[in-house]
Amino acid sequence: MTPKAMDAPPAVFRVADAWRGEWMGPSVFRRGGSTLHYVGPADAGASASPGAIELPGVLLPGFTDHHVHLQLVDIVDVSAADAMAMGGISRVVDLGGDPDWLAMMAEPDPFNALVEFAGAFLTAPGGYPSDRAWAPAGSVREIASADDAELAVAEQVAAGASRIKIALHADAGPVWSDALLAEVVAEIRAAGLPVVAHVEGAGQAARAITAGADTLAHAPFSEALPESLIAQAVAQGQHWVSTLAIHEPAERAIAVANVRAFRAAGGELLYGTDLGNGPQPLGVNPHELAALVEAGLDETAVLRALVGGFGRGRGKKRVTWMPARPVAITDLAGAVSLSVGDLEGAGA
Template identity: 55%
Template sequence: MTLSAARSVRRALTTEAGTALPAFVDHHVHLHLIDPTALAARGIAGVVDLGGDPVALARRAAGLPRIAYAGAFLTAPGGYPQGRSWAPDATVRIVTDASRHPGVDGGAQTAVDAQADAGASVIKVALHADAGPVVSDEVLASIVAAAGDRGLPVVAHAQGSGQVERAIAFGVAALAHTPFDAPVSRRTLSRAVAAGQVWISTLDIHRGAARAQAIANLRAFAARGGRVLYGTDLGNGPLPVGVNRRELRALHDAGVRGDALVAALTDPWPHVGPNSAVSTFVPGPAPTDPDDVPTWLSRGTVVATEELTHVD
């Protein structure tokens, strides 16, 4: 098969022949739960941290991988992920008031401003109704509006009855996870696509029925023209640090194949890139069998673009 973004190249330092692609991005990680030093060697040049200490993230935002981040989860009192062992206090911000006035304790504007002022590129809100209280409609609307005023999209962890629908209705730009707890109706899928909502895959965190449901939902979303991003929720359980072959194969099973799979890996959302200084290098030519593409892509590594020489 032909991948439109692929170039045949040779590495100047090693003379190894292979293929160059744009830099890969994992659009859902938690850096405080992993050692990120191996990411570049294993193919990931950029990450989007979707729940961490905004001050700590601001301090580590230079170098590779390039980092965009949401800062803290915005959630209701007692809501997800408050109290989890993996979510220190600095990674959670409680929102109790829909106020759009700066400086109001517990206010939506105050919470959004705190993340934006720390350099956030996106705002994350927890709509996990299966794990505790969620913010009210009024608070959610204020969070989305406040983020919009700062030029930032909102991403939601939407889980539980009606939460995906709420995210669409209130203008949430992205879902942090492909819905996995129930089938998504055709009407809801059409509304999500029409709104331009993006879905981050995170398929490999699931097993059994939840995995099958997530793949089915993503297949239906992608078939309608929905924008899909590669993301793993790295830090959530025993996931490989680097490009995750299982995630790529699950995306392939969901119909996100070939150029669409490369697009999911290289999309700069929210604004991780583009980073023309580095590229993904995969040894050897692109495979001719589409079923071999996920495994082949998983062999990528990050190299300096200037190290690569185009060959015919």
């Protein structure tokens, strides 16, 4: 790979197949700088797109892992974000770490997956995960008042956070009162950022939904949610990050059932693995893909969860390449992430 992502020369590419919400068949793309634009279908024969570079395999928008913890990944020689790109992930969303460390990881690097982050966990004094040995220094920000909330949110924004994560884990320590929860959410809203909630323990999903959280960091796994609450979450446009494969069987069964009900009501799931939580592959995780199939997602739904709104219309900086159209959903674990500037090397 060469670092061309920021200033790649214009080029036209012809590919045998491409996915843009559905499989498009032979397609033509145009590269302008670090963006790949879909031009349209390619007729049979090279004369239909003169001068086009023929690419082997198929192209898809860049895949995203919507729940990772880069500081918890034990790896040497390359960064976790670089390893994720080699494993088919074009973008990662870190949901809990030292904001200063994460800001360095989020610096643009054509070799790495794109990094977005929430910064520190915002939690009640003594709340989860403040007492966890795995929590890196600086990764937890305790909030005891509305003034604390204003300052804590400002700190994450100053570091470059693209969303803010709150912790509501009643089984592991204190959680905020409803009044303070509302204050915290209001501060995040005032900063113009979405709210991501870790919910665990009876009633905590309901509290997050009632408070208006935009995303649940995990598909709820503590209890089966009633239809009325799921309908409320869907009506609010809430997303759930899957993270199904991390659970033991009992919690996994609850999460899978909740996902089935959420999707049946029209909810949108996002692919996420909670990378850093135990041993996991660096890249597209076949175990998470299998869990999504278990939850009733077909190929289109899994691809939408992987794309997550990132580059649906055009490839920005990074795209996904596969040597052939997948036969089974778990074949997506063989994807490769490429910078737009390095498409000429596809399949090399």
